[in-house]
Amino acid sequence: NAGVMQNPRHLVRRRGQEARLRCSPMKGHSHVYWYRQLPEEGLKFMVYLQKENIIDESGMPKERFSAEFPKEGPSILRIQQVVRGDSAAYFCASSPLSQGTDTQYFGPGTRLTVL
C-alpha cells in the first residue's frame, strides 16, 4: 500500500512565477490536508479538503494561494506570483475519516525555493 505521494520533491521558482504542488493520498483515504513548514519552525495548517470540497481553509493566506481536490486526480496546492517568503516545505497528509482516532499520514513534502 503506497503512502502519500507528493511531487515534485523539490521545486525552484523565480519571483512572480506560479508553483503547483501535487499530492496523491494513500489508497482509501478521501481527506487531504496541506501544511507549511518554514525553516526552523513546526508545521502550520493551511487547508483541509475532501473530494471536490474545501472543508477548512482557515490557514490559507488570503491571496495567491488556492487548493483543490478534484473527483479524479491528485490534490493541488497552487501558489501564484510566488515571493521569497513562500520558500518553505509544503507537506500533504491524508486520513480515511475526519473524526475519531484517524491518524494523518504525511507525504515526503515538497521543498519550494523562490529565487
Next chain:
Amino acid sequence: AQKITQTQPGMFVQEKEAVTLDCTYDTSDQSYGLFWYKQPSSGEMIFLIYQGSYDEQNATEGRYSLNFQKARKSANLVISASQLGDSAMYFCAMREGGGATNKLIFGTGTLLAVQP
C-alpha cells in the same frame, strides 16, 4: 485557543538509554487527540504514536510510549533504549475532536541527538 508547547529545543541522550521529550497542551475541548511525529534530517514526517483524550491507558508503540497526564495537560514521549537512528526532530501535535475540521496544531519541536 489551542496550543502545543515543547520547551526543549534540543536534547542529548546516550545510546541505549531512555529519554523523555516534553509536551504540554492547552485546549478547552473535552475530546481531542495527541500525536507525536518524527522528522529525520531527510525531512519526511513519520507518525509515531497517538493518544486519545478519553483513553485511560497510556499509548505504547514498540520503544515509544506516551506519558499522558490529563490533569496536567501533558503528553510526554518516552523513547526507551535509544538508537542512533532516533536522532531527529520530534514534533508533538494536537487535533481537536468533535468539530468539522481535523487540523493538527504542532509544537515547535525538539531536536534529539543520540550519542554513541
